[in-house]
Amino acid sequence: MKMKKSGLLLSGLAAALLTMVAPTAQAAWALNMTQGISAISRNIYSLHMMVFWVCVVLAVLVFGVMIYSLVRFRKSQGAVPDTSLVHNTKAEIIWTAIPIAILVVMAVPATRTLIETDDATKTELTIRVTGYQWKWGYEYVGSGVTVLSTLDRDSNFARQLGSGIDPNSVPNYLLNVDHALVVPADTKVRLLISAQDVIHSWWVPALAIKKDAIPGFVNEAWFKIDAANTGLFRGQCAELCGRDHGFMPIVIDVRSKADFEAWLRTQKALQQPADAAAPAAAPATAAPASAANAAATVRAAPARS
Amino acid sequence: MAYTETVDAHDHHDHPPAGIWRWLSTTNHKDIGTLYLVFSGIMFFVGGAMAMVIRLELFKPGMQFVDPAFFNSMTTVHGLAMIFGAVMPAWVGLANWMIPLQVGAPDMALPRMNNFSFWLLPFAFTLLLIGFFVPGGAPAGGWTLYPPLVLQGGDSFPMAIFAIHLMGASSIMGAINVIVTIMNMRAPGITLLRMPLFVWTWLITAYLLILVMPVLAGSVTMLLTDHFFGTSFFSASGGGDPVMFQHIFWFFGHPEVYILILPAFGIVSEVIPTFSRKPLFGYEAMVYATASIAFLSFIVWAHHMFTVGMPLAGELFFMLSTMLIAIPTGVKVFNWTATMWRGSLSFEPPMLFALAFLFLFTIGGFSGLMLAIAPADFQYQDTYFVVAHFHYVLVPGAIFSIMAGVYYWLPKWTGHLYSMALGKWHFWLSAIFVNVLFFPQHFLGLAGMPRRIPDYATQFADWNMVSSLGGFGFGLSQLLFPILIWKCVRGGEKAPAQVWEGAHGLEWEVPSPAPYHTWQDPPSEAQIAHGAEH
Structure with missing residues (x-):
């Protein structure tokens, strides 16, 4: 069947031939991008994974605190509000400074990869x-x-x-x-x-x-x-x-x-x-x-x- | 004495004219707020119906139901209807209803213009939607209207441009009204830093609107002249540049994104403290964070265009400036979390929607951070990863917080309590299905599925089917919302003035339902003190 089909094809290029007979098993339920086939594509993949894992860690921390609050401070469990807790300079400085540090850590490899992708010299x-x-x-x-x-x-x-x-x-x-x-x-x-x-x-x-x-x-x-x-x-x-x-x-x-x-x-x-x-x-x-x-x-x- | 009589005579106007004339001629901020909200609800279902067509065609590979050109019209008009028809009018409706109540003003500052700015909208959207019935079909070049593709549109092209002009004029008038009301009509004693966060975020939003809607109007006018009057703003063959349109469009478009989300921050900043029975944590930081986000929104636009071939310096600048947005946004998320910390939480429908906002908007924020990384964005750009990202920030972000606002203030508007059980059903179905709908789209995008395609390779079939099932579930669940609202308008348990135990603010100092005219005498210092919370 496949041979017959390929016989009908206008194209005699090996590309099309290979395409027709190559196994068509494809990743169903795929979740992520692939690493690709060049040094740049692998760099970009690692960058993607690094930012992804940073987000996962942050998500676990932030959602953890949120979920803890939802469970721990329920009115139905007799929680009494602490209405004096409206400001905490130290906490606010910390949760501004830490994200800045994380962003700097991400920006460095991102910038390096960006500069690499831009370097279209010495092409053959x-x-x-x-x-x-x-x-x-x-x-x-x-x-x-x-x-x-x-x-x-x-x-x-x-x-x-x-x-x-x-x-x-x-x-x-x-x-x-x-x-x-x-x-x-x-x-x-x-x-x-x-x-x-x-x-x-x-x-x-x-x-x-x-x-x-x-x-x-x-x-x-x-x-x-x-x-x-x-x-x-x-x-x-x-x-x-x-x-x-x-x-x-x-x-x-x-x-x-x-x-x-x-x-x-x-x-x-x-x-x-x-x-x-x-x-x-x-x-x-x-x-x-x-x-x-x-x-x-x-x-x-x-x-x- | 004469003065007293005048005031009395005015009070007798408490009964608006009956019938349709009331709604056509009204200058009352509550009526106009209602009109905006009803209009927004209608457009939400119109845009939603188009989303159902999209998910139906994408349910499985192969073209089953619609022509690809019609599919493109669906994605295009779905975007325009949801952004300009559903979300923005909902915010203006909530602003109309609540800002005068919250700042102790008797009405909006410019009531006749208020009427005009609403009544432009039905005409604008009629013009946009009858595009489906003219030669060439409805606009199909994407809501971003990129030339040269958009110039290939049929007769609906100039209609859509004129519709956008009308929407823009309406938005600018609405924004002017909000700014003038907030700046000039606050009751004595309501200083800027005593305003509720919803008023603050709307004030900043209104400035964004005034700054960028004319930019949109200019860019679409240039499209119009390129098409009909022989100019070449965006055509290389005449010395123009199609990418220039994208720069101008996104100079509007990125602040526009924050126009859609900043009032959501305001609502959530009202709802979470109420149901945590604790004042908002870091009120001033919230105001400054909102202002920072608004400022940053003007210097990040080209992150929507990392693949157009900008110079390296441009890509670096827009990558780094975009990453900065994570800082004030993080401050907001941390402050909302800290507001719940050591609070006394209960989970009525407004709080449930606000909490879903908190979790799911944060997920949208994380994918936003990933998208900021320019080299990685080369892989994400124009894929379903982007679709997942912006639907996470706009559906459980903007739309859930609109719903939180409606559930929060509905008893104040109607004077009736609504069915908590039905509200919770609406919430849980929405919250579950919205994730079934949009979370798999992250996977599709990473696996390589471009956006705006009517059909796809078979390896994308599984997650598309899941996403479509989520979409149908989400769409059906939304029918509960108008049912609940209708029942609440018609009757129900009488709502007290102070609907929610932990609520603060001047809107809870007037009876429920709020009388047709409120704050004709400014609130007393005692009322302001009672309403103040920070």
Whole structure:
């Protein structure tokens, strides 16, 4: 069944293939974010957990005192109010000073991480990301390779009002695309994010990157994925962008440096049909893409002004 | 002698005109307060019905009931109706009813403007809601109205803009009225630092309203001219900047958040001392903390926009300034807790709602602190974590304290005691379901579910179903509230002037129900002393 479905797919990219046959067991009842696949995403995760635990400790203390008061000082238990207790300078100084100290302790690592995320220097590859209603366009700067990434057909059929298709029967329902964004691991990649029509927001939780795509402006973000973390990672548009805002997912296909280089060479060859050598180069790639699919990519490539 | 006659003649006006004309023409602060509160209740159910549609569609994955565009209208108009239609008018209604009673004034300072500011609202919301029936459907770009998306709206776009102008004009007039009343009409002997906390928090809220509602009006007018008159304030192709709208909007929007919550602090600061039978702990600290929060609200706006791509210095500034808010807010929570400490507590409905506020608003405060941390906010921004956060501060925060206020003063308004049992049912159902509704949304957000989506990936199905069940339960439970109020208006045990054993304040010095005209003679020093508590 899955083979048949994948046969129907326009995409010959390994990304889509892998997506179709990959186990679809997903974390139900998930409670927390994941650590992600880069040093930055792990930093942000630890920051999140640190602030969370500080809040938990404070909550236990504050709610503890509240609950103790509710139990201990009940009128029905004969509690007599101490109406003279209306002011206590020492207590008030303490419960102003301690929160200040806690905030300073939290601000230091938060500031450090913020400065790190801002440092988009010494990047090795630049990809232009463009948001459209309702799809994502990617362009590998320098090589001219473009990818247009839209919701996959199975999800798109199933998500129509009254489609009668059970979303649970669609692998990676609403989180799958026809053409994934292929990126290299262990490489500092810079994203230049913009939009064509309205504001979108490019979000991949595993990278801890969420950056608004704003028409007329270019935002910068960067990531460096651990060498070991190859595979598919999914995200979604995070800024309301109209009717189909919920239906423009993001899939990144993280490959080793060598695999990525090979893929990029192939795509470059395929997307420049004027280059006579292009079709011959196709079989040399790690993840072969058929000429027909490559042509589809070219047709779908965004027209740029 | 002539003077006495005039006063007597005036007293005969105690009976308002009968029928609808009374409500259309009234300049009486109690009537106008009632109008505001009834209007707020209607909008609470209108906005609530939209929330039910949202939770119904999100009950399970797949699109079952509505088109995605209609879903976007639901989230957009739900937000506008709840903020501008339910919460803000409820506060103005409570201010109208209670501020003159609490400061010993015979009415609001500007009674005709008071009537006008109320009667703008039904027109404003009619204009907003008939958007559902015009080509293009109701506004669907989010209550935050971000361009360029909002400019894609249909015929309802200019209607919504005009509706917002009317709401803004109404709010500004209401705020002017509150400030003038508090500043000029306090009875002799009621100094600023003898005012009840509800009056204080409303005074500060009114200044916030006057400062920021014109900013909102300006920003939406710029949207209007961008759409119809060829300007390019927010369009990059004409040299403008869509992010500038977000800066202007949130310069309004963050103080707006405190406009929704500061009067809640005031109510809770009245209710907790009453049912702890102990004066409020740290009265002056409470006043200064409120003022600090109001000041900080003007310098934190861009924490709503950490992902728009600000310079590092901007992100750092807004992160650190936002974290500062935790300090005065902490002082307030500690002071309320200290008020209960060594008190003598009882748990009537107003106290129950105030306690739920104390616990659940604090949870909203904790998630707010997490959201302040800019790098972590890159993960939280525009997810259900944010939805959970602001619903925790607005539903068990603002709305529960409105309910606490209504339960606290309802016997003073109607002259009848209400059914404590029904009130407690309403409380427990609300308190349980509100957590079933909103707590799982924290998990959904952290697991990666964006907000404002009509359908979602299947791994989000479980918690969405729980949240929807909580939503339906919460929605149904709210039907008890108008039932209880209706029964209390119609009859019940006669309420004494001093409804609650531990209550202090001038509103308890007048009979229940409060006569149509009160404090035509200012309260005596003895009454003020009896009412004073701090």
